[in-house]
Amino acid sequence: MQNYYRFLGLPPTASPTEIGAAYQRQRARLLRLVRRDRHAQTRLEELETAQQILLNPRRRLAYDQLLREEPDPQQLAREAQERRLLRYARVARSINLALLAGCLLLFLDWALPLRQLPGELVVRKQATAVSAYRNDPHPTMRIVTRHTQFELVGAIGHRVQLREVITVWQTPLLGVVRRVQVPTDAEPFQPSGGNIYGNFAPLPLLLLLVTAIGSWPGRPAETYINTAAAAVLLAVVALVILLWY
Structure with missing residues (x-):
């Protein structure tokens, strides 16, 4: 339903004098536009309807009641x-x-005990990157065994050799390699600090x-x-x- 108060630029509490003055201003403006704007005639007809309703006390009372019962478009948009x-x-x-x-x-x-995989044969060893230190560059080596893969960063890249049989400890659910032991070392070592449980733990x-x-x-x-x-x-x-x- 058309809100004639909004059409006239008035609040619902406007007096008949204010409605009449707003009607005259709008009518004079639309009459100037009617020859150039094809929509002006339609708006002029709506203006006449607004004047007939709002300046008739009985019709205005009924119109105000209908307006209050109609949902607010802005409220509907918010909802x-x-x-x-x-x-x-x-x-x-x-x-x-x-x-x-x-x-x-x-x-x-991370919390469960590691799963030990003895007798893992190294089937591939390849360089994936080189450190940015000019004085002491070291390649990062990707080690691939039959059941796992991991990286050796920097100076420990030489500790695992191709075709060597090693022991690997990995997490039981996701298989993240946490420790590696080679035949030449008595103690296992961590392969890389760059995994999800190492440097990237935060x-x-x-x-x-x-x-x-x-x-x-x-x-x-x-x-x-x-x-x-x-x-x-x-x-x-x-x-x-x-x-x-």
Whole structure:
């Protein structure tokens, strides 16, 4: 339903004198535009209807009642936006819960006893990068055995040789190599500090914090959505590190 008060630029409490003055101003403006603007004639007809309703006390009273019963378009838009936010928030919280479960899986994988793989034959050894230190450059070596793969960084790259039989300890769930022992060494050593449980350990901890905040009940919808977006980015980075190392 057309809001004639808004059409005249007046509040619903406007007096008949104010309505009459606004009607005259609008009518004079539209009469000047009627020859150039094809929509001006339609608006002029609406203006006449507004004047007939609002300057008739009985018709205005009935019109005001209908206007109060009609939903506010702005309120309807706000309610629709809130419904969309709630839908997005439910999806975002589900994402946070799934990623939180992934963080707990990482913690369980880290906490459980390592699985020992004796007799692992080194089938491939290749350089993947060279350190940036000009005075003492060392290549980073990727070691591939029959059942595992890992990296040796810097000066320890020579400790594992091609076709050598070694012993490997890896995590029981995700298979992240944590320790390596070669026949020439009495004690095992860590292959690389760059895996998800080494130098990048703060990443899953940060992911755990973000997903915990985004999973807690009673949070605003914006919190669920924002934390889910941040958690997905962190999870992608963690997955890349997990697969690469």
